[in-house]
Amino acid sequence: MEEKIGSVKLNYDFYSGDDSYSDGDVENTILDIVKESAGIPKEERTAFLEKKIEEKNDWAVLYHLSEIRKNILEWYDIRDDATVLEIGAGCGAVTGVLCEKAKEVTCIDLSKRRSMINAYRNTDYDNLTIYVGNFKDIKLDRKFDYVTLIGVLEYSIYYVGGDNPFMDMISRAKDYLAPGGKLIIAIENKYGLKYWAGAAEDHTGKRFDGITGYDGVDIVRTFSRETLEKMLMDSGFEKTSFYYPVPDYKMPLEVYSDKRLPKKGSIKSVSANYDRERFLYFDEVKAFDSICEDGLFPTFANSFLVVADTDKKGSILDSEVLYAKYNSLRDFKY
16 A cells, blocks of 8 residues: 655555554644645745744654754765665654655655654655555565664664564665665764763663663663674674764764764763753763873764675775764755
């Protein structure tokens, strides 16, 4: 069964009828907002969404609709003739920028409501197809140049289950890659400095949960750089490139790389906790200064963006961008 919203195709062949992964009724509010925005000229849409975000003053609305979200991949070089599979596309915060860059984008998401939000939000793109259903149940008879897991790998227990769900998720994603393809992962660092400094773990809401090994937590996991790199190598990837979104991958205003790491004075503000009270046990900015001076930023960065290659030579264009910076306060035309 298929539905078309604007130019976007939605496929329900694998949909179970259960939107079990949800932020609740606020998603109805978000759906109403994007339905209204779909009738607004594209150049005026960002200002409209920003106004709605300010009016609603709700973290879920900000998280799903903020244009800042797309910064995680806006800077990255994707071939204009490439195909992309976005696993766990959610409400489409990153989908639009993928549609702008690639020839064809295929999304998968558990939730029909979120997929409809994605479709209305990106209604102008005729190169977008969204499959509604669990990734492990969906069978696509094709390969892609890029596969993305943006804020998804940590929920592999929920998506695929089994004895080793994280390796299974990586392996399943890798199976969809064409020769020379790339897997792109965005995820929190379990040892991110903000968690030592008093920020609650993003998924459980408890302080130090990741640092102390998620004792008693059975739904989510994040990883250190070393563990994440080993998982990818053990899954058969030949090369990994690490990038570091600041303050994190959710609301990135800067993206560093191993070839251009922050120096003392580069990190100028305390990381936000967004939807809950933030404690501050020490001067986080001064701590980052010391960490940067000692060359330890990759260990304590709050988030990772990882590009894993199936080919050690990188047969698809490697990004030549070493560092990106965004100013979210500029008017749309700038």
